Amino acid sequence: MKKYSAFSLIKESFNNHFGWEKAWKKNNLKKSYKVIIVGAGGHGLATAYYLGKNFGIRDVAVIEKGWLGGGNTGRNTTIIRSNYLQEESAAIYEKSRSLYEKLSQELNYNVMFSPRGVMMLCQTEHELRAMRRTYYANRIFGVDTEMVSPARMKEMIPIININGPRFPILGGLWQPRGGTARHDAVAWGYARAISNWGVDIIENCEVIGVNKNKNKINSVETTKGTINCEKMCFIVAGSSSILAELCGFRLPVESVALQALVSEPIKPVMHCVVMANTVHGYMSQSDKGEMVIGGGADGYNNYTQRGSFQHIEETVRALIETFPFISRLRQLRQWGGIVDMTGDRSPIISKTPIENIYVNCGWGTGGFKAIPGSGWATAELIANGEPGELAAPFSLARFKEGRMIDESVAAAVAH
Amino acid sequence: MSDKLEFSNNLFTIKDLYLPGMVSIRTHLFDKKFQKIIKDILKINVPNKLEFTFNKNLYLAWMSPNELLLFSKNLNEILKLITIIEDTLKGIESLVLDVSSSRTVFSIKGSLWRELLAKGTPINLCPNKFTSKSFRRTRLGQVSTAFWMVKTDQVYIVCGRSFKEFFFKWLCNAANEKSIIKFF
């Protein structure tokens, strides 16, 4: 694999860049693999990566029905933070965030992780109290956050309207090491790394069935043929229920559309990510200059990657209230992704009723930030057949026991 | 709060009909016995689905298959009627409640009222869809409301009392003469 660096870039420029190789190889399917991962989104690719890196398991195929990274990984608002309230969440998201910090170097691929800081606004007394609770939880669970006053916030984000007549800003929870990353690059970077090890990434290949013997899977059916495997893990976000159905069980998830939009690009005006939960909207500015905006999810089951306009409307209203200047900007594009929402809005990294099938899903509206940590934990689960510390709380069994990991309690939206 | 809410421009006059009387009658509307009782007391029929009936000052509107709203501009008339209705309905599964204080009613005068309302509600207000008999509950400018036509150029709109100042501002904004389309 050709190493990426400023030097190689300059060198290639003399050669009209004819020397660059494929970022990941276009492979043909082999007859069998030790592990099959269904879904080449961020989580699937990261899982393959840590299987190879931490456990030396590289006889792996990642099967993708469309184009790599084309699911939610390729359509999210790229917010990365770990200031979660619950201990279990903080652990996996903080692990993830810390892996992000060095990911570019590790993968030799600039994923443009940008620790520009995430600001969560408090706009009611109740929210302020809830956010303080998160702040104290963060301190104990090793996540670096601080509470900031409205005045300080105004200094940090001059374009914010802290005197909104309806929901004046009472404070904020600031995570300086949160931020964003270039979403596509995360998928591409992992893909390049695992492809280099010989992991097969098979695009345009849909898993359409599984063949079981008793309570074990021995092969999967795909649109490109049958493949044998020792273990299988599906990591397909919005399509989780469909895969589960193929495997013969059901999951506590529902698929709904979550939408986002971008404005036309403008010169930099806001250097951090801002999330306003009371009015429900969040916004950051990409390195190209668009304001990247997201809000609430639809409330009905959906597989179309389109959502209802009323959510765009509500989100934009909320953000104009908080950032009046955006009123004269224009919406350039809107799109949707199908997210998998669990009963407690926390993910599932778990064994399943089938012995050698594992599942990673339920990241809902907030799993981009979790990609490295989730891949790490899932690889551990697949390799050992048992969850490690990070994954254990996120088992399917928790729903039966009533041991939910509810993040919404801190009055926070989960992005 | 007792300040009167009134607005007018060249096109519209919007007014809070301060303290009219309203009664909610919950029962099974299809019940023949009930229909007769209403006819006897109020001298009007139980309205059809999505419609209202009226008798001078009284309007009787269909809210749902088991709820009617009785409305009069005169609070005292309503207070008298409540007791009568309640007493007469004793044997019938029902719930009669004075809701005069729960809600308020705005009158909008002006022939372009359809246009004004179409700024806020997704329901079809074309004259052949929303007629002189129609009564609709809807979400209008983010507020839960119900309205009906009392004259060709006048509608009454009910909304929750606590929303009324907000809703009044919304109506005034929508009444902007500069934003007329003449759609209907």
Add this chain to the structure above:
Amino acid sequence: MLKFICPICEIETDETELTPGGEAHLKRMGPGSSDQNFYTYLFERKNPRGIHFERWLHSYGCGKWFHVVRCTKTMEVFGTYSAQDTKPPKKILDAIKKKLPNGKNVK
């Protein structure tokens, strides 16, 4: 932006006047039910890509719940019926059969 005919009001209602209520025809599991059954009732959803039986509330209208049969892939609505119907009416089932003769769900 979806719209359904509220079977009670019998008029078209806009999504902004409705509240979605998830999968329909769930059987409530009360005290004494098994852990598995209770879990299924609370959490396990069909979540199909295709025909979905679901509940909606005409919240800004008559205030009544009703059932909708909708395809989650094409958004086609096969019909709406009362919340107190424990099974979808035959008419709707026939319409579905006509659309999907082999009984398989939409791709």
Add this chain to the structure above:
Amino acid sequence: MTSRFSKGGILINRKKKLSFKFNGKNLFGFSGDTLASALLANNQVLIGRSFKYHRPRGFVSSGVEEPNALLSIGSGGSLEPNRSATTLELFDGIEAMSQNHFGSLEWDIGSISNFLSKIFPAGFYYKTFIKPRFAWKHIFEPTIRSAAGLGKAPKEHDLSSYDFFYAHLDVVIVGGGISGLVTAKNLASLGLKILLVEQKHFFGGYALSEEFKINNLDSSEFIKNLEDDLSKNENVILKKNFSIVGVHDHSYLLGLENFEVLESEDHSSIRHRLWRIRTKHLILATGAIERPLVFAGNDIPGVILSSAANEFYKLYGISQGDRVILITNNDSAYSAVVELFNAGISIPLVIDVREKSVGELPLKVKDLGIRVEFGKAITKVLGKKRVKAVEICSIVGEGSVLETIICDSVLMSGGWTSTLNLWSHCGGKIKWDNQLNTLVPDETKQSTNELGQSFISVVGSARGQFWPSELFDNMEKVIKNICEIFNLKKIKYEKYQIKEIIHEKTSPISCVPESADENLKGKSFVDYQNDVKLTDLRIATQEGFESVEHLKRYTTLGMATDQGKLSNINGIKILSHLVGKEINEVGTTTFRPPYTPISLGSIAGEARKELFKPIRKTPMHKWHQENGAIWEPVGDWQRPYTYLRNNETKEEAVYREVKNTRNSLGMLDASTLGKIIVSGNDAGEFLDLIYTNMMSTLKPGRCRYGLMCNENGFLFDDGVVARLNEKTFLCHTTTGGSDRVYSWMEEWHQTEWWDKKVFIQNLTEEYAQITIAGPKARLLLEKLGGLNVESKKFQPLDFIEGKLGNFDVRVFRISFSGELSFEIATPSANGEALWIRCLELGSELGITSYGTEALHIMRAEKGFIMIGDETDGTVIPQDLNLDWAVSKKKKDFIGKRAHERIYMQDPNRKTLVGLSLKDSTQKIPDGAYALKSGGNGAEDVLGHITSTYFSPSLDKPIAMALLKNGKSLKGQEVDIPLGSGNKLRAIVVDPQFYDIEGKRQNV
């Protein structure tokens, strides 16, 4: 030089001169101009800088597809960045500024990156800036970011207003070109309600600037007649400056109507109106957009689409230059040459990349004596900020220069792309047609409506039928179809006579010369705004970004503000060539709304500032407002947090309110509490299912505190239930909970227990409610008079009805403060009067009004829980020591089954305790965590603080907490780490601090 002819220009009114500014220069145009035509009339060809390399750019088009000519318009609160000059109708006083340059437009320092373009191909940033790690954060990213964006964002508040409108229509026709107008004409007599919209400020589309005869009339005259005709028709609403921007599920359309010109004349006019439309049928007459050709220097100012040059000439009387050449792969572009030549422009050469054409137009051009070279191409365009000359080469080969021709403008045409965005927004598929050399709608995969039926028809050049004589080929079919849909008698369709123009096929070639060398490819632009060149596409595919979606994301092709209207098709043609696949195999990227960008202001509509969200006010709101209330939003309600007097701080005010209530008398506006009537023979039974405790045993005249759980067993609301009579209960809920609880009850009643005979009504707003609390409470009620409130007659948890003074009331003897307390409910209409009466009579008793914060403190002093503080959606009643309110006798209630699950029985669940601080000068911070004493880490966590206050009544800090196995910790010490790194030491106590025996409230 570009300039305006002294005659001509269909759209402009030379009598009405308008002045405007560009980069501070005063310029003039005419009414009817666009800003673009007015700038061109002033020889302003250099108009902006490209995104990445800061290359000088001019106009390429005359419409919504424009990628280059983006300007900042206005200033202050009306500044609008990135506005395309080609779509802005000129009005008096426009101030326009060019964008994206450091220094002046002419001398942009940023253009250094142009020289480095070879090192910075597509995706270069993924390959570099990786090491050292800190440099990315502190040097590289800030550098990249500072180069981001085009225009500057406004800093001030937007002064414009925006409007909404809901419309229901039978047919919406998108596009006011000739096809749209003719369709409308044919449907106009059917009695259907029709809306026809045109995004531009004129009707007619391309036909307006073309010369052909239809029914023996000049096309422009024919259009004028049609427009006049239709504007008189009652069934048809004709709209200009109106763009359909989105097609959503269930045939929901979004349209943006633009009033900018009006607004410029009258500031109180609206700026935009967002139309939300439901239509039964949608007809796309959206026309087609001409494609650029890809050759070196095709982005130099002065290179322009031939159709644009033609429009600028015919509509606005503009000439692109003195010596103009054309390069084309099709016949249609020749018409511009004919026009310009006849207007006296010198045309040194027409380059046709095809081998030949015997079409009518090329022949005509030849007849005019213009030199036409077939099989040739452009090696490159010379010039930096303006075309100076072109070098000519053969179409085959690498582009060796055969000849250099001096010129100041190059017209180009790479064929046409039908505009099918709206066809696809909602799932409709499109396919490539090699014959027509454009995308066409795939009729077998259409968008469908709620009935699963297709509802979109396409007419005119949007179908790929570009020549006038073909435009109406399927019109008859469309009309018939519509008659069928609406069950109408078939109407006669009138045929149109248009003379056929003999023409040659368009060439599939879009990049010339075909094997241009790398240096030329590095200057051949596919996406102008995002500076995507031929070389970028090649590098991307070489690196494996071969899926059209990957190519887009890796190179940013088609992601600029024009969304690839010019570049997408050339992009996929090139891709198909690079990967050796058919165009249909390669596919297109997804078309997404909006078709053209729309203002965020229009999406928000009127819902801003005071109309942002509904505010609910209690009947006493005005009094609060006038008496120093600081508001606290609770749900949609505004409640007084406290009332400030004189120079008090918030804290002082709250303490005063607490003390006054405890020592003499306080009153609270409790009107926001939810009040729900549940009535019927089965009401008790029904409430037994809803509440955790037994309600059916409650006696009429009595009240009981009740809890509600969800099916997960978690506590979600609480309140006092009063049994009004045998069959009627009045359920109080929390302020935030009233609507939720009401819907909750309705839901269970309608969908699970519809056999229960009950009616439910939300009476929250019907009653104003006033809490009178404090040792002198009874005195006040006696002063009000009319009711016997003696302690024997009127016991705790009793209620009575009657007249208090002149007021109809229901009085509950319930206490949330721990004091002797009465809650008086009266119809809202009397709320304010009763409130004022209480104040008058209470003044000599020393009454004070108190707000929510005092209320919260007093309840915490008593150890009462507060939904939202002690609960957070994961707490069950048992955690809060409320077992006594959870019936063991009842077979079932919502949440009962959930409480049986393992984890709910876990002895390590967090349970409610009180905390008392050793050091009473301290206060436990809100939200703090409690650790085992001496503990530090996550493993020592016991739980969190749920409420914490300084208690003015006890003159010491108090708090409640949910701690693991809290009961077992009583008497033990715990640590509470502070933000500062210090710790507080607290003792676990019972969560009741004040008047533990409850003597005060039972007097």
